[in-house]
Amino acid sequence: MNHPSATRGGRSLTAFALTGVAALMLSACGTSVAPEASPEAETAEGYPLTVENCGTDLTFEAAPTSVVGLSPSQTELLVELGLADRLVGQAQVAHYELDDDVTALIADVPVLSEDTPPTREDLLNVAPDFVYSPTGYEFTAEQGFASIEQLSEAGANAYTATGGCFDRRAVGTVDDLFTDIENLGLIFSVPEPAEELADQGRERLKAVTDTIGGAERPSVAQLYVEGTTVSAIGGGVEYDIIDRAGGANVFDRDEPAFADFFAAVITPEEVTSRDPDVIVFAVNDDDHEAATRAHLAETFPDVAAVAEDRLVAIPNSDLFPGTLGNIDAVERIAAELHPELF
CATH class of the missing domain: 3.40.50.1980 (Nitrogenase molybdenum iron protein domain)
Structure with missing residues (x-):
């Protein structure tokens, strides 16, 4: 499989983690530009x-x-x-x-x-x-x-x-x-x-839904890796993006870990035990993507997604709430989950 790079439409993409996972613990287009509206x-x-x-x-x-x-x-x-x-x-x-x-x-x-x-x-x-x-x-x-x-x-x-x-x-x-x-x-x-x-x-979203139809949904873990710390996504727009792309999330928003927040730090054993078919991960830039791939390969060699090289990198900016990149992410992930349909 060709590895998708952390770029979109010719952009070089950077973003702080998960719209700032660490920061948030404290408290992501294909369209033409419309004519400008005149305040006057x-x-x-x-x-x-x-x-x-x-x-x-x-x-x-x-x-x-x-x-x-x-x-x-x-x-x-x-x-x-x-x-x-x-x-x-x-x-x-x-x-x-x-x-x-x-x-x-x-x-x-x-x-x-x-x-x-x-x-x-x-x-x-x-x-x-x-x-x-x-x-x-x-x-x-x-x-x-x-x-x-x-x-x-x-x-x-x-x-x-x-x-x-x-x-x-x-x-x-x-x-x-x-x-x-x-x-x-x-x-x-x-x-x-x-x-x-x-x-x-x-x-655009309907086109994805129509293309996927009733196809079997591969199991998907959506992760964010920072150094050696792995966070799983179990809620928010990120969760819905996987669902719309035709994947079955292995982490569920009904789990206690995600009761108060859409992401949670997890142990490697949690990923291994769920053995996802595909791992989707958010990246800030090319270096972060390379580091994440290396960590996943070293930590989860026996997980199906890693063993079969079904690792999908998505620009973190496409996962921000209220961005047209959400639609880009659905299209991109759907093509990776169901390559035979796209």
Whole structure:
């Protein structure tokens, strides 16, 4: 089997682990870029508008005009909706490089941080009125980031990707992306680009489902390896991605280990005892992929997935909640799980 590299669409991809597994313990396109929406042409029709997000009502008196994407995944989605000219900041840009057509539209947008969320001061300094984050972690005041309350006091609405809300992180699904696209279409008064983007995504997912049909599902363990520490994925959008790709997760969200979080550190014996047909693992870059493959080969030589070289690397950025990369991941994993059908 050819090993998939940690690239997508010509991108060199990097990301911190599992949208920061360690950090989260403390607290991932194929579409064309839409024409930019002009703030000057905006009217107040349809406002004030209230949108529910993570159990909180966000009220908008007009479409936001000073926007920050707290990860490239979120920045990309905003650009795809034609909102590049609204961006006043982008963050955590070391996660991965955006496609050239997207990068060209945000070349002058200030970079607020590289590997971690921006500090409170750096974020507030660009005076945003809308901040879009992949998870609730990016709003953790204890980590030195601007909290939702602090942003509200500064006149900004903070929006978290639906699948990244704290109370949904362990049970989120790929469909949460479409909730975000619909909400962003309402918030920015761009319903037509939002509907088109959502329709494209749903059609791509349906194509995978139709292709797989009733094919037998291979057993899959989804892992993240950092050094010699192995974490298993048992929930969240990552779990749903495997299911939609036609795999049977060997770790289940109903297990006690995943009662409070979508990932859990496990012993090597746990993987060996479940003997998955395929191992899917998230990678930050090429070096991380190589190190993970080496560790899996050394630690699990008798596990079917390793013995048969059915190891599938997926860019970590494609697994972030609220990213078009979720659809890419479904397509890519499905092709690896069912090569005879694709």
